[in-house]
Amino acid sequence: MIDLRSDTITKPSQLMRDMMAQAVVGDDVYREDPTINELEQYAAQMVGKEAALFVTSGTQGNQAAILTHCRSGQEAIMDEDAHVFVYEGAAISAFAGVQSKTLHHHRGQMSLDEIEEAIRADDVHYPETGLIWLENTHNRSGGSVLPIDHLREVHQLAQKHHIPVHMDGARLFNASIASNTSLHEITQYTDSVQFCLSKGLGAPVGSILAGDQNFIDKARKKRKMLGGGLRQAGVLAAPGLLALKSNIQRLADDHHHAKRLAEAINTYTDLSVNHTVETNIIVADTNHSKWSAPQWVKEMADRGVAIIQYKPKALRFTTHLDVSSDDIEMVIEKLKECSRKVAE
Ligand SMILES: *Cc1c(COP(=O)(O)O)cnc(C)c1O
Numbered sequence: 001m002i003d004l005r006s007d008t009i010t011k012p013s014q015l016m017r018d019m020m021a022q023a024v025v026g027d028d029v030y031r032e033d034p035t036i037n038e039l040e041q042y043a044a045q046m047v048g049k050e051a052a053l054f055v056t057s058g059t060q061g062n063q064a065a066i067l068t069h070c071r072s073g074q075e076a077i078m079d080e081d082a083h084v085f086v087y088e089g090a091a092i093s094a095f096a097g098v099q100s101k102t103l104h105h106h107r108g109q110m111s112l113d114e115i116e117e118a119i120r121a122d123d124v125h126y127p128e129t130g131l132i133w134l135e136n137t138h139n140r141s142g143g144s145v146l147p148i149d150h151l152r153e154v155h156q157l158a159q160k161h162h163i164p165v166h167m168d169g170a171r172l173f174n175a176s177i178a179s180n181t182s183l184h185e186i187t188q189y190t191d192s193v194q195f196c197l198s199k200g201l202g203a204p205v206g207s208i209l210a211g212d213q214n215f216i217d218k219a220r221k222k223r224k225m226l227g228g229g230l231r232q233a234g235v236l237a238a239p240g241l242l243a244l245k246s247n248i249q250r251l252a253d254d255h256h257h258a259k260r261l262a263e264a265i266n267t268y269t270d271l272s273v274n275h276t277v278e279t280n281i282i283v284a285d286t287n288h289s290k291w292s293a294p295q296w297v298k299e300m301a302d303r304g305v306a307i308i309q310y311k312p313k314a315l316r317f318t319t320h321l322d323v324s325s326d327d328i329e330m331v332i333e334k335l336k337e338c339s340r341k342v343a344e
Contacts, residue, residue, distance in 0.1 A: 002327045003306045007171075007200040007254075007280060007320035016203065016239040025234035028054075029224070035234030039241050043208040046244060047172070047193055048184035051216035053209045054237055056228050058083075058170045061194035061209040063091050065166045066131065067222040068215055069192070072097030074130030077118050079105035081140035082133060083168055095226075099127055107275070108138025109150050112157060119161050132158050134190070135168040136175045143258075143281030145175045148185060155189035164191040170207070174200060174279040177251045191215070200251055200280060201243035202321045205236045247321060254280040257319040257328045264332040269339045271296070271315065282317040283310055290342050299341070303334040 003009050012020070026032030036054055044052035055061040062084050070076060076092065078085055080102035084092055092098050101118050103110045120126040132154060136146040158165045167190040169175065176183050187193050192211035197203035209219055223229060230236070255278070262277040262284075270291075271284040286293045293309040300307050310316035319328070 001304055001306055002323060002331055004317045004319065004323065004331065005306050005308045006316075007318050008198065010198075010200065010202045010321045012202065012204045012239050016242055019238040019242050020235045023234040023238035025232035027231050028233045029229045029231060033232065033234045033237070035237040035241070036230075039237040039244075040208070042241060042244060044210050046183060047187045047195070047208075047210050049187065049193070049210035050213040051211065053216050053219055053223060054230075054233065054240070055194075055207050055209055055223055056205065056230070057198075058168070058194055058196045058207045059088050059091070060223065060226055060228050061207040062088065062166075062168055063095060063226060064209055064219045064222040064228070065192050065194060065211075066092055066096045066098055067225070068219040069164050069166060070096055070098045070130035071128075073127060075099045075101045075120065075127040076131040076133055077101045077103065077110075077115055077129060078133035079103055079108060079110050079135070079138075081105065081108075081138070082135050083139055083170065084133060084135075086140065098130065101129070105138075105141075107141045107144035108135055108146055110154075112153055115154065116157060119163065129161070129163055132163055132165045133168065134165060135170075136186070137171040137178075137279050137281075139170070139281070142275040142277065142283040143171065143174065143279035144275070145179045145278050148179070148181055148189075151186060151189040166190065167193040169193045169195040170199060171196070171279065173248050174251050174255070177248065178255055178279045192219075197240040197243050200254060200320050201240075201247045203236075203239040203243040206240050208240075250321070251280070253325075254319040254321070254323075257323060257325065258282055258317070261317060261319065261328055261331060264335060265317075268332070268336050270342060280319045282319075283314050284317065285311075285314045287313055291338075296338070299338050300334060303337060305331050305334050 172195040
């Protein structure tokens with residue numbers, strides 16, 4: 001099976017497994033796990049922040065960030081398709097007691113005017129605005145990259161109002177590689193950033209939350225409250241370190257594969273990819289197709305290609321570490337086969 005459902009399905013390589021087996025470990029709640037300590041230092045320095053924290057998942061990193069930046073009764077400004085709003089089980093309200101103020105967006109970018117309008121005035125009726133939330137790359141827009149000018153402008157606005165900015169950078173490295181912009185350039189405009197080790201980078205488990213020392217000290221306690229204080233976690237940090245050292249530059253291959261695939265979808269099938277493919281996610285809509293989305297999923301699965309239905313009338317294809325150029329050519333063959341069957 002060629003699995004294009006998500007980049008979360010990547011499996012640790014043999015080298016990663018060897019690193020896990022050899023990892024030097026200790027009790028990380030006592031801060032005595034040398035491999036975790038090394039990963040956290042390495043990751044912090046990579047994204048130009050003072051400190052970093054290993055968390056079990058992107059969701060845990062995002063939630064620890066909210067709990068650290070905000071108090072119960074505050075409000076966070078985010079776009080209406082943000083992962084934290086759509087896919088995190090309302091943890092923001094359930095655990096942090098924070099209300100979401102969702103705005104429209106274009107490819108992940110909220111308008112500056114609308115952000116400014118959404119920032120609450122000091123009034124006895126209103127919640128306080130505690131956080132501005134950005135997602136980069138933007139998952140539900142098909143992996144779009146937030147332009148650096150936009151990041152700068154949002155940050156300036158946030159500073160003017162003394163509000164912190166968090167970046168959900170689950171796919172931060174995809175953003176950096178695709179836009180040829182250094183990590184430091186991107187993260188200078190955020191107070192905190194979360195990124196995943198376990199998606200396109202290929203590690204089996206984990207994310208990083210990074211920020212200044214004071215922020216991370218507090219977030220460490222929130223992580224403990226969320227059940228994320230781990231003991232001999234070096235076995236999980238070792239593959240994360242390897243992922244950061246070896247698997248970033250190659251994301252360009254995934255982006256290249258996604259562009260090639262999107263072009264083929266538009267050329268050979270009655271599906272339409274209506275967005276610019278900037279990174280590794282393709283959303284293809286079935287509006288003009290003779291087949292419904294579930295039919296496409298089934299026909300492709302019958303031919304050894306796994307994709308997912310993403311919206312009622314959309315499919316998602318995601319490229320990643322475990323999909324080779326040959327696999328992409330094979331998927332294109334299968335798409336052509338399906339198209340012939342559609343035309344029958
Ligand atoms: C995957 C993802 C997360 C959450 O990561 P998990 O490790 O699955 O909890 C957060 N934000 C975005 C944008 C994601 O794509």
